[in-house]
Amino acid sequence: MSFNPTSSRKHYHLFDDENIDHMYFDISPAGEIDANKYSLYNFTGDPKLEYAEWDSRMDMMGSWFSDMKKSNRFLYERESIDGSKVVSNVIDPETKTVKEMLNFASNDYLNLTQDKRIQAKVIEAIEQYGGGAGGAPLLSGTMSIIRELQEQISSMKAMEASIVYTSGYAANIGTISGLLGHKDIAIYDMFSHASLIDGSKGSNKKFFAHNDPASLEKVLKNVQNKYINKLVVLDGVYSMDGDICNLPEILDVAHYYGAWVLVDEAHATGVIGKNGKGTIDYFGLEGKIDIITGTLSKSVGAVGGFVSASQKLINYLKYSSRSYMFSTSPYLPAVAAALEGLKLIANNQAGQDKLWNNIQYVKARLLSAGFNIGNAETAIFPIIIGDDNKVKEMTYRLHQKGIFVNPVPYPAVPRKLTRVRMTITAGFSEDQLDNALNKIEETAKELSII
Ligand SMILES: Cc1ncc(COP(=O)(O)O)c(C=O)c1O
Structure with a gap:
């Protein structure tokens, strides 16, 4: 059976009818997939996809993307106009205007790109x-x-x-x-x-x-x-x-x-x-x-x-x-x-000491605020939340507050360990770190994460 926008459930076009039950997606009355119920895994990683034709897989994923975009929760591939900087100028997908953001999403730990x-x-x-x-x-x-x-x-x-x-x-x-x-x-x-x-x-x-x-x-x-x-x-x-x-x-x-x-x-x-x-x-x-x-x-x-x-x-x-x-x-x-x-x-001329000061500062503040950061010891900090929707919401609210962090949902990590991931670079000043950490704490409280 192929894509049918009038039915209340959508499913992949399958070669093997035995698997058809497993491949249904619930949709809203407007004919859209409810993005909150699914993750990228359902469209690109699930082994059952082997039974779906490419067209159907793409249609389903497109429907999921468009629902995420409607609610402005689609924060993948944010576009910067000036490179991977500590303060990056990023085009806000919601307003289409340039927004100054503190960049905690880059692996340029020593800011050598600049x-x-x-x-x-x-x-x-x-x-x-x-x-x-x-x-x-x-x-x-x-x-x-x-x-x-x-x-x-x-x-x-x-x-x-x-x-x-x-x-x-x-x-x-x-x-x-x-x-x-x-x-x-x-x-x-x-x-x-x-x-x-x-x-x-x-x-x-x-x-x-x-x-x-x-x-x-x-x-x-x-x-x-x-x-x-x-x-x-x-x-x-x-x-x-x-x-x-x-x-x-x-x-x-x-x-x-x-x-x-x-x-x-x-x-x-x-x-x-x-x-x-x-x-x-x-x-x-x-x-x-x-x-x-x-x-x-x-x-x-x-x-x-x-x-x-x-x-x-x-x-x-x-x-x-x-x-x-x-x-x-x-x-x-x-x-x-x-x-x-x-x-x-x-030659130790790339700011490694500054990076380590920043790592230690962030770690101490995240721990004292009561976050679960697992066994983080280096420049990568997972803020472990264990709830995909809270992870998505926290990322979105921080984006609105000018803090660029990323969601890491299931299946990138196990469901009970889904998280917001932030990376620390050498170039942050203590004021910038405080600004971000205050907003992270405030947002986590709004969402009853801490
Ligand atoms: C652990 C690890 N290995 C390898 C890679 C791939 O490196 P590259 O981005 O240069 O392809 C990455 C990063 O993306 C990584 O995190």
Whole structure:
């Protein structure tokens, strides 16, 4: 059956009638889906969607979007007219006017996207190299500035060699899929980033409980003689929770069972460890990790991704990692920005101390106000609410008050842990933080969250 706007329920056009009951959506008398009853998952993530034709999926999602937009609760993709700044000028989707907002939605933790020293290097690079690299490295060759960036990354991560990709996503997906064969398995912390999980699409994978070495041990015991190679995959700092991975204990377990370990340093680079070197330095475990991946788009303030490992592993990836082999090298002005950003971080000239003052200030105030922030320890703070509609409403009211934070609904996190996510950057003054925190507290009280 196809889309029928006059009925009181809408459903997907299905190939398999047996599943039809599960696919109905309640609609309002005006023929719209009630947005509050559904989340993005219902339209893009639910496995039952396999039975729906593309047209039907798109119609249903469109109806959900239009209901959210009508009530002005559609706050995805807010548009800034001047970049990712501490005070960002954002076009208000409701009034279509430009609104000054305190930006707690950026991962530009050290505000390097706006750094004049980096901008000067970008202009120099455009003059020397132009824009694009002209092709993938294996056939079109690489550039001196890319080699320099790779060496800078290897030095920061204390690894033999590195290669860069166009994004952190491409680095993760390309590294894991480049290593895993049919007789290998990836074993993930269940809070691992999507780009890591996507690397084993169609391959063997299992999950262990977040940050729990005993749970990892159980999985490793079960798979012990079933696979040739085992890769344990972790985030150094978890992107939705801001907690640090339990690396020492997890590493012990992984090594005991002969598994290799990959750590994604996307949110740790520039934030933790001496001079922002990351999680491995933070725990004093240099030389013990097999593979480090990361992004150049967060603290580093540019765009691109990397993998660092032994020289032989990097040589292997150059010819097995398809998002490296079959993709043009990163945009060269971005390479120049990343290189300068990493140098500033390495020399402790990128404001890491200021970032940590701000993190500690925000953490103390959120805790004393009575918020549940889980085990947040870094620049990412989840304000855990556990009610999708309150999360949406809090985000909207804060948007109206000029505070840019994001909702993280189910299924990005479990239903009882849905949250507002805020990220802290170095450039906030104490007055700006107070202003935001007062509004966050006031709004949470209005909604009986605290
Ligand atoms: C943990 C983690 N890994 C990888 C990525 C992907 O990085 P990029 O945005 O450079 O693709 C992200 C961010 O989006 C992330 O949070």
